[in-house]
Amino acid sequence: MSERFDLIVLGAGSGGLSAAQRAARLGARVALFDPDALGGTCVNRGCVPKKAMWFAAQIADMHRLGAEIGFESSPLRLDWARFRTLRDQYIAGIRHRYATRLDTAGIRVITQAARLVASDTVLTAQGIEASAPHIVIATGASPRRLDMPGFQLGMLSDQIFMLDAPPQHIAIVGGGYVAVEFACLMRGLGCRVDLLVREHLLTGFDRELVEALAMQMQAHGIRIVRNTRLKRARGEPGKITLEANDGVEHGVYDAVLWAIGRVPNSHDLGLEALGVERDEAGHILVDASQVTSVPGIYAVGDVTDRRALTPVAVAAGRALAERLFAGHGEEPFEDQDIPSVVFSEPPLGAIGLTEQQAHARYGDAVNVHTGRYTPLLWMVAGRSEQSMVKLLSVGEERKVVGIHVLGPGSDELLQGFAVAMRKGLYWRDLKSTIAIHPTAAEELLLLH
Numbered sequence: 001m002s003e004r005f006d007l008i009v010l011g012a013g014s015g016g017l018s019a020a021q022r023a024a025r026l027g028a029r030v031a032l033f034d035p036d037a038l039g040g041t042c043v044n045r046g047c048v049p050k051k052a053m054w055f056a057a058q059i060a061d062m063h064r065l066g067a068e069i070g071f072e073s074s075p076l077r078l079d080w081a082r083f084r085t086l087r088d089q090y091i092a093g094i095r096h097r098y099a100t101r102l103d104t105a106g107i108r109v110i111t112q113a114a115r116l117v118a119s120d121t122v123l124t125a126q127g128i129e130a131s132a133p134h135i136v137i138a139t140g141a142s143p144r145r146l147d148m149p150g151f152q153l154g155m156l157s158d159q160i161f162m163l164d165a166p167p168q169h170i171a172i173v174g175g176g177y178v179a180v181e182f183a184c185l186m187r188g189l190g191c192r193v194d195l196l197v198r199e200h201l202l203t204g205f206d207r208e209l210v211e212a213l214a215m216q217m218q219a220h221g222i223r224i225v226r227n228t229r230l231k232r233a234r235g236e237p238g239k240i241t242l243e244a245n246d247g248v249e250h251g252v253y254d255a256v257l258w259a260i261g262r263v264p265n266s267h268d269l270g271l272e273a274l275g276v277e278r279d280e281a282g283h284i285l286v287d288a289s290q291v292t293s294v295p296g297i298y299a300v301g302d303v304t305d306r307r308a309l310t311p312v313a314v315a316a317g318r319a320l321a322e323r324l325f326a327g328h329g330e331e332p333f334e335d336q337d338i339p340s341v342v343f344s345e346p347p348l349g350a351i352g353l354t355e356q357q358a359h360a361r362y363g364d365a366v367n368v369h370t371g372r373y374t375p376l377l378w379m380v381a382g383r384s385e386q387s388m389v390k391l392l393s394v395g396e397e398r399k400v401v402g403i404h405v406l407g408p409g410s411d412e413l414l415q416g417f418a419v420a421m422r423k424g425l426y427w428r429d430l431k432s433t434i435a436i437h438p439t440a441a442e443e444l445l446l447l448h
């Protein structure tokens, strides 16, 4: 006999937790299934441990800058084991707080994977069955693997967080967020880094800023090799050579990170039998209200084809729970409303359209305002690398449709601009606002 709930959620990551908690707060009886750690990718194998490592790399970078401006100190050495323990303790604390909150909210947590056996029923391999009129699939995505000889010699992003020591010389394969972020932070932590890119770096970001970032990465000592198609990895763990299709060999590396994208966890969920539609890559297709092709079954987060970002999954889960149990939800947002930052060195942030996208959508009506500046502390140190801001506005009224910032502080300064853009931001608003000086943020107000 299956136990009845008002809502069943598969997956306790960003999207699933958000849906489950909001539904419970609205009085729903909720069952939450996940065989793995509470918090999913972001907390355990993504944003949080990555950001901790990014901060560690920033400290190392600042220490180098400190030496340039006159600080005298011995070389900085990271006690990797201690840092890893502290990072993992912090993450364990987040998981503990989630467990407490779920318990307090009366959410039934079942630490098993579940699959759908009917449009209102799920079943685990251990035989637990539950049913509800609403089922949310929030099973996320996993790192992509390739059917390539020697692939197992390298690691996936899940494993990089478990390293006992930093590698001496690492190859990072890929050109997306994960590849660029790890290239920069591993370099900051003292590794030699080769970034092997098949095609473009950071597709979806403004090309001019991406090229400016690539130049800075190279200036920091990262070797970027573009147009590289690998055909195999050979050697043994700790001594890996990568062979490209054109016969060029790269390495020898003591570590290889495959950062070649992610695949949605939509297999083995019983979706085919129920007629839940997916795209070719396996993403579950949903409408603006997260409803799949089968009424009563919903999907949120990375398992769908929406932008794979934690706040997107959280917003989708929360809005869905509100629609189901409060009768109303937040307004759906467009892709262009989503701000995002690549935690590179320096970080690269973007809201709205790139120059290329703005021209494609608005043609000649687009105004492009670009500014380059060297951050104050870099100037003091005698560095000449330049940060960059780009603002795209449209028409006579100059409505802002895109903001892009490459440089120290861009990760923190963009959130406020995202609020303004969502409300409707015009060039005149920027011009009539008093700047905060001297900051990186004011560069957006000082554009001509």
Ligand SMILES: Cc1cc2nc3c(=O)[nH]c(=O)nc-3n(C[C@H](O)[C@H](O)[C@H](O)COP(=O)(O)OP(=O)(O)OC[C@H]3O[C@@H](n4cnc5c(N)ncnc54)[C@H](O)[C@@H]3O)c2cc1C
Pocket (backbone or CB within 6 Å): 010, 011, 012, 013, 014, 015, 016, 033, 034, 035, 036, 037, 039, 040, 041, 042, 043, 045, 046, 047, 048, 050, 112, 113, 114, 115, 138, 139, 140, 141, 157, 178, 265, 269, 300, 301, 302, 303, 307, 308, 309, 310, 311, 313
């Ligand atoms: C290295 C890395 C860094 C990242 N950094 C950032 C960042 O800085 N900022 C940002 O916004 N985003 C970042 N992301 C993306 C972010 O982590 C994801 O967008 C987010 O975690 C998606 O949440 P989700 O709920 O869809 O899936 P997940 O968080 O992946 O959760 C899915 C959960 O479903 C569970 N599950 C799977 N199958 C089943 C089943 N059959 N039954 C029950 N449970 C199941 C899994 O165990 C998992 O816990 C990063 C990702 C990676 C890999």
Ligand SMILES: NC(=O)c1ccc[n+]([C@@H]2O[C@H](COP(=O)([O-])OP(=O)(O)OC[C@H]3O[C@@H](n4cnc5c(N)ncnc54)[C@H](O)[C@@H]3O)[C@@H](O)[C@H]2O)c1
Pocket (backbone or CB within 6 Å): 146, 173, 174, 175, 176, 177, 178, 179, 181, 197, 198, 199, 200, 201, 202, 203, 259, 260, 261, 262, 307, 308, 309, 340, 341, 342, 343
């Ligand atoms: N700071 C952040 O917000 C952040 C950080 C990390 C990840 N994320 C999210 O997670 C998602 C996944 O990140 P990701 O970097 O794994 O994926 P991605 O989709 O951003 O990039 C994948 C990269 O791998 C390349 N690639 C694909 N197949 C390949 C192959 N066979 N050989 C060589 N290269 C190949 C692609 O060309 C692309 O450059 C991101 O799109 C983003 O939404 C966000």
